[in-house]
Amino acid sequence: MRDTTQTQTMQAVRYTTFGERPELVEVERPEPGPGEVLLRITASGLCHSDEVVMSFPEEGYPYPMPMTLGHEPAGVVEALGEGATGVEVGDAVIVYGCWGCGVCAMCASGREQLCLRGMVSPGLGRDGAMAEYMVVDTARHLVPIGDLDPVRAASLTDAALTPYEAIKKVLPHLTGGSTAVVIGAGGLGHVAIQLLRQLTSAKVIALDVGEEKLAFAREMGAHETVESNADAAARVRELTDGIGAEVVLDFVGIDATGATAMAAVQVGGAVVCVGAGGGSAKVGLLAAPYDVEVRTSLWGTRASLLELVGMAKRGEIRIETQTYPISQALQAYADLHDGNVRGRAVVVP
Known part of the structure; x- marks a missing residue:
């Protein structure tokens, strides 16, 4: 210097x-x-x-x-x-x-x-x-x-504080046998995977684009990885016996990931929108799983x-x-x- x-x-x-x-x-x-x-x-x-x-x-x-x-x-x-x-x-x-x-x-x-x-x-x-x-x-x-x-x-x-706060808000959903989805395994998401492994017994499924990023997510502790595309939500449901994940954390925040989050979460589950990508998640009685909790989380x-x-x-x-x-x-x-x-x-x- x-x-x-x-x-x-x-x-x-x-x-x-x-x-x-x-x-x-x-x-x-x-x-x-x-x-x-x-x-x-x-x-x-x-x-x-x-x-x-x-x-x-x-x-x-x-x-x-x-x-x-x-x-x-x-x-x-x-x-x-x-x-x-x-x-x-x-x-x-x-x-x-x-x-x-x-x-x-x-x-x-x-x-x-x-x-x-x-x-x-x-x-x-x-x-x-x-x-x-x-x-x-x-x-x-x-x-x-x-x-x-x-x-x-x-x-x-x-990069750690933001996902930590988001996860703490939905910990009651992450009981034994539960599943958490992390969309985007980058700067915040790779820490979220580690936090989920430390704080819960949930199965962690990470979504991202490209094998290099998916391999990184597995290195950080993800149990399963899925290519983030139009078929991602269906793949999450396959990995959860057709019912979806208890929690979905979206660290990207564009319309496409918001749609994936809402399609991957189960009835009575929780979606946390964290990423600042400028998109949104569609919420409504007939547009989302019943009784789903959708929230944002800041820092x-x-x-x-x-x-x-x-x-x-x-x-x-x-x-x-x-x-x-x-x-x-x-x-x-x-x-x-x-x-x-x-x-x-x-x-x-």
Whole structure:
């Protein structure tokens, strides 16, 4: 890494022009204000949500421009702003990315991701972690990781937290002899497979496109794999004696996967729509299995992130990573866009 201590500038990957790809630029190194914490970034995970952010039209764009991307940060505490407490310089941490108001009913219950006044996040409203340094609004949003590898720990903040929260919501359906379907075994889905194996006795069926991705799903613990196509739901029913799966988790979120999810779930089962692909699942008394539960799931709580850190320390889950130096961050985004990443892409400044 370049020595930036004298120049007071740093490299950052920023979304600067509507409709264009991000750029690697030189910007002023931030300084922490009162109560804030400056992190030296050790790893920053990439997410398809970044692609969604860069696809929004200019009219009504919800975030400031330009903006440094990256909402899966790991780092080391570099400096504390005036009055900041709870961490020490040199602490290794990851960042809980859901920054709510802290006072509404949702935040008071710990669900800052559902803040009634509007959540912001690094890389999704504030300058993020795809840089050499970033500022965190409060030490309350930092989670110590001890000696965990920051490259693998960074994506616990989303790639693990999002499926973990989604699975916890439907655990009552996943009793002995049950089946769970994971649609999309990529950045989030490959962690979902591991979590399902750790948390339940359910048979896990993974759907994806191409033998390489299906083999990856089996490596992560899927009992069965099915090509994600127009026949996938029928194949799931064959594997479940004709009744369908108790739970279907859609980590893609396009119309086609929504239709597959609704066709693969059994009567009284549950579908969780997690992927931000812009599609939907058709729900109605005569358009879906009777008494089916259909819900969305957004990110997760800080308490859940603490639980995941504990699981990672015990080796119960691991995030497969493909690393890039910050000088190749734009290639990382291209690989993510083209579906050429095994697990999670992580930029290491």
